[in-house]
Amino acid sequence: FPSHDTHFIWVFSSLAVFGQTDQELQLARRYMDQGEFTKAIAFYERFYRQRPEQPLYFLSLLKLYHATDQSGLAKVLVEKQFRKWPQSPEVLAAYIDYQLRFAEPKLAEKALKSWSKNLPTDFRDAESLANSLSTYGHTALAIAALEDWNKRFGNQDEALYKLVDCTFQTTNQTWPPTNSFNCFIFLRDTTKELNRSEERRGGKE
Helix, strand or coil, X not given: CCCHHHHHHHHHHHHCCCXXXXXXXXXXXXXXXXXXHHHHHHHHHHHHHHCCCCHHHHHHHHHHXXXXXXXXXXXXXXXXXXXXXCCCHHHHHHHHHHHHHHCCHHHHHHHHHHHHHCCCCXXXXXXXXXXXXXXCCCHHHHHHHHHHHXXXXXXXXXXXXXXXXXXXXXHCCCCCCCCHHHHHHHHHHHHHHHHXXXXXXXXXX
């Protein structure tokens, strides 16, 4: 009878010519969760070759390379991905984290400055970058990115609330805090309401 490893190789080889399926993804995740990293890498390397633009495959493969102390492959992967998609929030955050932890912090700073010079108009991209940076433990950089976006696009409600929320996380406060951000929100909203009241009053007159 074939061994378990032989069976794995046969299954993987027979699937190699096809796109990834839900069953394959579940199997890859199970190998990853169970610590069978070599088997998980075999799957995610193929997934990544087929869909390099898919953040899930890139991030999973990068995590696996770190878990197996393959720093050389991790470096090649993250730098290759960053060259292709430097404005992708997930890619940028992973690149910044890698440079800060294992390589050159100056490159991380340069990458974030470049992003700030070419800010996305859609706040969701800025929010995604902030969330990713926070996940890596770089909350201060997440706040800096949100502040840059707010300065450029004028403190839109959603962006400002996200900035405030991100700032709270660094101080372990509970909502609502009594700080300058909360005061600014209160004054801004109060001013809007007063303006609306004035408009309604003017209309009646």
